[in-house]
Amino acid sequence: MIKIENITKKFGSQIILNNINLNIQDSQKLLIMGQNGAGKSTLMKVILGEIICDNGSISIDGIDPIKDRKNALKYLSFVPQTPPPLRLSVSDLCHYCVSSTKANLNDIISYLKELDLEYKKEYKKPFYKLSGGMKQKVLIALALARESKTIMFDEPTANLDPKAREKFMDILNSKFQSHTLIFISHRVSEVKGIVNRIVEMDLGNIIKDNKANNE
Ligand SMILES: Nc1ncnc2c1ncn2[C@@H]1O[C@H](COP(=O)(O)OP(=O)(O)OP(=O)(O)O)[C@@H](O)[C@H]1O
Ligand SMILES: [Mg+2]
Numbered sequence: 125m126i127k128i129e130n131i132t133k134k135f136g137s138q139i140i141l142n143n144i145n146l147n148i149q150d151s152q153k154l155l156i157m158g159q160n161g162a163g164k165s166t167l168m169k170v171i172l173g174e175i176i177c178d179n180g181s182i183s184i185d186g187i188d189p190i191k192d193r194k195n196a197l198k199y200l201s202f203v204p205q206t207p208p209p210l211r212l213s214v215s216d217l218c219h220y221c222v223s224s225t226k227a228n229l230n231d232i233i234s235y236l237k238e239l240d241l242e243y244k245k246e247y248k249k250p251f252y253k254l255s256g257g258m259k260q261k262v263l264i265a266l267a268l269a270r271e272s273k274t275i276m277f278d279e280p281t282a283n284l285d286p287k288a289r290e291k292f293m294d295i296l297n298s299k300f301q302s303h304t305l306i307f308i309s310h311r312v313s314e315v316k317g318i319v320n321r322i323v324e325m326d327l328g329n330i331i332k333d334n335k336a337n338n339e
Pocket of ligand 2: 164205278
């Protein structure tokens, strides 16, 4: 379970997250939506322990990701909105993931194939030289292959072609029903069939939550 309690984050004088409270239960399928700049990606970075807040606390299965990031993130994978500009080759990146997590190379390659990316054709390329959609496919395949209990996706399909988008949803529907899935997306219709909770943010506040009284 992810517990977000009274989280406030300011950048300069601007309040980006304004006293956010949110509990995400195990195996929940949550969509976080809201306009550009609402604070969605910042909230994801807070969960990942990448951002130190001005107030409040966060725990992932009882572990604080700021104090013990390694253990807090042991069973959590994520696909960031902006792929990092890694100079590693696709192959080195996949092998790094295999050596540092429970992921298996065959699973990564098989997810890539399902998303229509031929590992054999692309494995030597530096990650940063891939197209936007190809980067997203690699990051999705790595996150799925880890089979973490919780997976967070920040606009995962923004650069995917329609076929890959559909395939991505098929994979989640068929193999990840028992996982906790957190989506940040503007494409509500795309994830509507998967999510069972929708939270809407605006200017650093949660303004709607269809499960607010049911946590
Ligand atoms: N490192 C930073 N320094 C200063 N301001 C920041 C920083 N990161 C985010 N912000 C500001 O925080 C606000 C929320 O940004 P955030 O990326 O969380 O929005 P978002 O809801 O994910 O938007 P989008 O839908 O465009 O991805 C924006 O005003 C942004 O400029
Ligand atoms: Mg964002």
